[in-house]
Amino acid sequence: MLSTEDITVTLGRRQILHGVDFRAEAGQVTCIVGPNGSGKTTLMRAITGEVPFRGRVRLDGDDTAAMAPELMAERRAVLPQTLPMAFPFTVLEVVRLGLIGRAALSAEAAALPHRALEQVGLSGYAGRLFQELSGGEQQRAHFARVLVQVWRPVVEGRPRWLLLDEPVAALDIGHQLQVMRIARDFAAQGGGVIAVMHDLNLTAMTADRVCLMHEGRVLAQGRPETVFTDATLGHAYGCALRVSTPPPDGGVFVLPQAAA
Amino acid sequence: MVSLPFILTAGAEGDRSRRAARAVVLLALALAVVSALSLRVGASGVSPLAVLGDWLTGGEISTRDRVILLDIRLPRLLTGILVGAALAVSGAVLQGLFRNPLADPGIVGVSAGASLGAVMAIVLGGFLPATYASWAGMQMVPLAAFIGSWASTLILYRVATRAGRTSVATMLLAGIALGALSGAATGVMVYLADDTQLRDLTFWGMGSLAGASWTKLAAAAPVMIAGLAAAPWLARALNALALGEAAAMHLGIRVQRMKSLAILSVAASVGAAVAISGGIGFIGIVVPHLLRLAVGPDHRFLLPMSALLGAALLLLADMVSRVIVAPAELPIGIVTALAGGPVFLWILLRKRGLVDI
Numbered sequence: 001m002l003s004t005e006d007i008t009v010t011l012g013r014r015q016i017l018h019g020v021d022f023r024a025e026a027g028q029v030t031c032i033v034g035p036n037g038s039g040k041t042t043l044m045r046a047i048t049g050e051v052p053f054r055g056r057v058r059l060d061g062d063d064t065a066a067m068a069p070e071l072m073a074e075r076r077a078v079l080p081q082t083l084p085m086a087f088p089f090t091v092l093e094v095v096r097l098g099l100i101g102r103a104a105l106s107a108e109a110a111a112l113p114h115r116a117l118e119q120v121g122l123s124g125y126a127g128r129l130f131q132e133l134s135g136g137e138q139q140r141a142h143f144a145r146v147l148v149q150v151w152r153p154v155v156e157g158r159p160r161w162l163l164l165d166e167p168v169a170a171l172d173i174g175h176q177l178q179v180m181r182i183a184r185d186f187a188a189q190g191g192g193v194i195a196v197m198h199d200l201n202l203t204a205m206t207a208d209r210v211c212l213m214h215e216g217r218v219l220a221q222g223r224p225e226t227v228f229t230d231a232t233l234g235h236a237y238g239c240a241l242r243v244s245t246p247p248p249d250g251g252v253f254v255l256p257q258a259a260a
Numbered sequence: 261m262v263s264l265p266f267i268l269t270a271g272a273e274g275d276r277s278r279r280a281a282r283a284v285v286l287l288a289l290a291l292a293v294v295s296a297l298s299l300r301v302g303a304s305g306v307s308p309l310a311v312l313g314d315w316l317t318g319g320e321i322s323t324r325d326r327v328i329l330l331d332i333r334l335p336r337l338l339t340g341i342l343v344g345a346a347l348a349v350s351g352a353v354l355q356g357l358f359r360n361p362l363a364d365p366g367i368v369g370v371s372a373g374a375s376l377g378a379v380m381a382i383v384l385g386g387f388l389p390a391t392y393a394s395w396a397g398m399q400m401v402p403l404a405a406f407i408g409s410w411a412s413t414l415i416l417y418r419v420a421t422r423a424g425r426t427s428v429a430t431m432l433l434a435g436i437a438l439g440a441l442s443g444a445a446t447g448v449m450v451y452l453a454d455d456t457q458l459r460d461l462t463f464w465g466m467g468s469l470a471g472a473s474w475t476k477l478a479a480a481a482p483v484m485i486a487g488l489a490a491a492p493w494l495a496r497a498l499n500a501l502a503l504g505e506a507a508a509m510h511l512g513i514r515v516q517r518m519k520s521l522a523i524l525s526v527a528a529s530v531g532a533a534v535a536i537s538g539g540i541g542f543i544g545i546v547v548p549h550l551l552r553l554a555v556g557p558d559h560r561f562l563l564p565m566s567a568l569l570g571a572a573l574l575l576l577a578d579m580v581s582r583v584i585v586a587p588a589e590l591p592i593g594i595v596t597a598l599a600g601g602p603v604f605l606w607i608l609l610r611k612r613g614l615v616d617i
Contacts, residue, residue, distance in 0.1 A: 069509055092272070
């Protein structure tokens with residue numbers, strides 16, 4: 001389980017997060033959603049240790065503030081939003097940066113990057129220069145790098161975690177579904193996935209659990225069908241939204257309503 | 261160590277490590293050849309091979325030949341190798357640290373800081389009682405230069421980097437400002453210097469290996485070797501840093517510790533190199549740039565290859581400087597600037613669309 005206890009983040013004079021208690025279980029996909037400026041990405045950055053915070057983040061019982069970076073890197077991988085690349089690395093060289101610790105020493109080390117590239121649909125791209133890829137292709141190459149880093153969802157009975165900050169932001173619908181399917185598979189094999197998302201319908205399709213943020217606080221947390229209601233979403237996003245349950249799979253669907 | 265079958269087989273697509281391993285071997289051979297040539301070339305016609313032959317067959321070796329080879333050319337060769345390696349590797353490390361191919365110790369004011377330290381040691385050392393003065397001259401110059409370049413690098417990094425991101429424009433402009441400040445302070449020192457010191461300083465400022473001696477090498481070599489020795493620990497971290505500081509941290513790198521080590525390594529290498537050979541420019545930018553074009557930016561290969569190519573190029577430049585106006589000598593800094601300046605402009609033109617300057 002990954003949980004935060006009373007997380008407060010203040011940047012400059014502005015308080016971005018007000019005592020957030022967030023919880024995600026291994027074996028599930030947990031999505032953090034909310035309007036712009038609601039604190040989703042800041043919550044993710046507190047979890048990954050990129051911003052200073054008050055409170056506590058626990059990764060399967062261990063306080064992350066007390067964990068060494070190399071141990072953290074063995075237990076969770078982070079996919080950030082945008083990453084400018086400084087030097088002309090090939091796609092394969094970028095994906096290989098994920099080969100650290102155990103993965104680098106394993107017998108599969110040479111095959112792992114190629115397998116990850118195939119998973120994200122970039123198998124023919126190993127020799128291309130990373131800087132020459134499109135935004136969406138770069139995003140997927142980084143996803144492959146992150147997959148290499150936590151290549152086994154469970155190690156010695158302990159789950160590993162994928163922390164994804166808007167993993168589908170630059171992707172077309174086909175690749176959006178592909179990335180979310182990989183995330184689902186990772187969770188199905190016992191790993192934990194936390195993703196910051198914008199697309200409510202993709203979230204409803206993928207997530208086992210949703211955390212809806214609003215003005216630096218958790219507005220609602222739980223299964224998508226309990227969190228996604230006309231009233232809660234309308235309050236969070238400040239616009240008229242209707243949630244319906246279309247057949248056949250029984251999932252929820254969020255439909256924007258034209259202003260009256 | 262890389263094994264022979266590893267070097268000879270072709271790598272997977274996108275994997276340049278085998279090509280890099282081959283290039284390391286080639287560069288090592290090239291350095292050996294250039295080193296041998298460097299022992300051969302000089303105002304006097306002494307041939308190291310002939311002397312070696314005489315020595316092996318028990319023949320007589322003249323004192324003159326012995327002095328020229330062992331006390332002039334050999335320390336000069338070793339100084340050239342160390343200085344070339346130190347300048348090229350510190351260029352590559354600085355570029356990795358700033359995530360920018362334009363960072364060069366000469367351009368961003370690190371060498372100027374080292375010069376200030378060295379000049380202060382030379383001039384202020386002259387005010388010490390004679391017993392301490394010679395000691396200060398030998399031992400203090402590399403150390404003072406190290407402190408000067410360390411302070412410059414630290415200030416430069418603090419000014420140019422905010423929240424883990426380096427602005428190219430700020431880095432280059434801060435480098436100009438730091439260079440100007442160090443230059444002004446160096447000017448004050450030059451004003452205080454006596455006539456002998458003045459002549460030393462002028463010649464030294466243009467960069468030269470001509471003054472190389474075993475004593476100077478003994479003082480500077482440990483500092484340079486310490487700086488170079490940090491490189492293997494930096495390589496993987498600099499690769500991860502290419503993704504930015506946060507991503508490097510997520511890959512398990514202790515970013516803060518790594519940055520401090522990189523800055524110390526650059527300061528030690530540049531400081532001692534400047535102390536012993538003066539202002540030799542452009543090695544630090546040209547060498548890593550050429551190598552990135554040839555084998556890619558992986559620092560595990562880039563750093564050792566920079567050491568080899570930097571050493572070989574500096575020895576070549578030194579030979580040119582010895583031969584071109586023989587029996588006189590052109591300061592080597594002039595040779596590297598003449599060759600390196602245009603290459604720097606060419607890099608700028610190539611990067612114009614990619615890097616915001």
